[in-house]
Amino acid sequence: MLAEVQTDWWDSFVRALLLRDANTLWVVAGVLGLGIASGAVGSFLVLRRRALTADAVSHATLPGIAVAFMVMLGAGFSGKSLPGLLLGAFLAGLLSMVVLVLIRRTTHLKDDAAIGITLSVFFGVGICLLSFVQQLPTGNAAGLETFIFGKAATMLAADARMIGIASLVVVVMVVLFFKELGAICFDEGWAAARGWPVLALDFLLTGLVVLVTVLAIQSVGLVLAIALLIIPASTALLWSHRLPVVVLLSALLGGFGAWFGAMLSASIPRMPTGPVIVLACAVLFIASLVFGRRGIVQRWLSRRSLARRVDRQHLLRACWEIMEQDDVASVPLDRLIEWRSWSRRRVGVCLRRCTGRGLLELREGGAVRLTEAGRLRAGRIVRNHRLWEAYLIRHADIAPSHVDRDADAIEHVLDADLISSLEAVLGATAGSVPPSPHVMGGEGRP
C-alpha cells in the first residue's frame, strides 16, 4: 500500500520534472521567472533593511483580492479572473505602503510597530471579507483561499505567461537601475546630497516589491511570499561580498527554490506550494550558514588556524630564546615545557606540527633543534616581538616587566606594513634582532 503511494508520488514527480504535461511546462516557466525576479529584487530589499515591509505588502493583498472578486461579480463578470484579482491585490499592496509611510511620518512609532499594525489590520480585514464573499449565494468563491498558502498547479498557461512577462520586466528594471539602487541602499544621505531622487528610487524599489509579491501570491501564497524575497538574498550574502554576485546568486537561488517547490507540490496531492518553496530555500540557507564562505565552518577553521599559528610562533620564539639564554645548539624538551609552562601534550602536538613544516627537528634524547628555515622564521618572530615590546615601553608607557604579555597579544597579527612603521619609529636596523628589554625566563617566571 505504502509502496504504491510512493511509486505514484515518484511517477508524478518524474512526470513533472520531465515536463510531460503541457501545463507543467508553463507552471515551471512561470515560477522560475518569478523566483528569479524575487531573488533579484529581494537582495536590494534586504540591503535597504526593509525586509519586513514585504511581509506587510503580501498580507495586505488579501482584502484587495476579496474586493476585486466582489467588484468583478457585481460588474457581471466571473469573479475569478486572475488578472482582475491580481490588480486588486496590487492596489491593496500599494495602499498598505502608503499607510505605512503615513504612520511613519505622523507618529513616533518605530518601523516594526508600524509594519505590525499595517500587516495585521489589512490581513484581518481580508479574512473577514473572504468569509463574507464565500457565503455569497452567487459566484463560486471556493478556491480563493488557495491564495493564502499558494498552489502553483492552479496556474494556467495564460497565467504563467503573464507572470513570466511581468517577472522579465522586473528583472530588466533591476538591471537598468542596478547602480542607482545599490547606491541608495549603501548611502542614502550621500545619494541625496548628490541630487539623486532617492524618494523616486525608493518608490521604484517598493513598486517592484509589490509587483513581485502580487505575482507570487498565486503560486507561493501571501503568507509566505516574503520567503522568496528574503531567504535567497540572505543566502547569497553568506557567499559573496560583491554586489553583482550577490544579486545574481540570489536570483538563481530564488529560481531554484520556486521551481523545486512547484515540482514537489505538483507531485503530492493537497501539498501547498508555498511551504515547500520555503523549505527548499531554508535548506540552502542553513547549508550556507554552516558551509558558506562567510559561514560557521569557515570562521571556525580560520580561528583554529590563527590559534595554531600563534602556538607555533610561541614555540619557535621559546626555542630561540632558550638557545640565546643558555647558549646551546639544541633545546631539551623539559626546558621547553618549563619555559612556556604549557602541558606536555600541548607542547608535543605543537612540536609535531612544527616538525611537519620542517621548522624544527627532533634529536635523540628528547631535544629539539631549529632547522635552517626554522631559525630564519624564529629570528623574525623574536625580532617582531622585541620591536613591539620596545614600542610599548617607549610610547605606551608600559613597565618592562609587564611588556612581554602585552606584546604577546598583538604581535601575531602584525603585518609587514606595521612592522616597517615600527622600524621607522624605533630607528631599528633591518634584519637585526635587538636584545630583550626585560629579564628572560619564559612565561612561567615569577
Next chain:
Amino acid sequence: MTQKDPEQSEHVNEASGLGPEHSSGSPLSIHDLTVAYDRRPVLWDVDLDVPAGKLITIVGPNGAGKSTLLKAALGLIPSTSGRIRVFGKPMKQQRSEVAYVPQRESVDWQFPVSALDVVMMGRYGAVGWCRPVGRRHREQALAALDRVGLGDMAARQISQLSGGQQQRVFLARALAQDAQLYLMDEPLASVDAATEQAIIEVLRTLRTEGRTVVVVHHDLQTVEDYFDHVILLNMRVVASGPVSEVFTAEALRQTYGGQLTILSEASERLARSNDVGRS
C-alpha cells in the same frame, strides 16, 4: 558676516580654471537659515559666506548643529527658513560641483562592495543613469583611491578596512566626483595620527587646486594648524573669519561657555510649550 578680503578675491582670479560661472558669488552662501527638529530649533538665523579656495572649519560644542548645518545646506533635512546659494546659484543646479563626505557611522560597512566600488559612486553622476561604469571612470576612481594612499586596497571589501581607511575611502569618493566645493562631516573623527596627516595633505592639495573645503571638526587644538578660516557655531554663528582674527579665547568662551545657555533654555521652553499645546 560677509568677507571682504582683498587677498581672497585675488585668489579667485588666480584660479581661473574655475571658469567664469564660478567667479560670481561665494562657493557657499547661507542666508537666514533656521532648522528645527520636532519644533526645537537647532540652527537659528544662520548667515554665512564661505570664502573661495580656502580650508574652512566649523567648530562648536556637541549639539551645536554643525552636521545639521551641512545637511540643511545640502537639502538633506528640511529647513524652516533660509536660502542657500552655491557659487551664486541654487543648490539644485550645482549638485555636481558639491561633494559631500558624510560621517563614517552613517553607513553599514558590512555592505557587499569593495573600496573601489564605493569610490566609483563618485563617478556615477558623470556616468549617467542606467549605464554601467566604463573603463575611463573606473580608472579615475582608482586614481582617487591612489591619492588617499589606498591604491592597493581597491579590491578589499569595505568591512576589512580599518576605521581610518574607511574614512579615506569616503574622501576618495568625494575626490572622484571632481567638485569645486567639498563639505565634510567630521572626516578626522577617530582616525589615527597617520590617517589624519594623509587626509590633511589631500585637503591642502585641494586648496592649491583652488577648491573650497568646509570641514566639521571637533579638535580645537589643531584648528590653527590645519585651517585658514573658522566658523564658530552654537545654534547661531558666533563668529566667522580668518583663524588668526576670529579664533580667540573670548569667541571660544562665547561658543562653548555659558553665554548661550539662555538661547538654548529658550528653545527648550519653546519645545515644551509646543508639546503642551499639542496634547
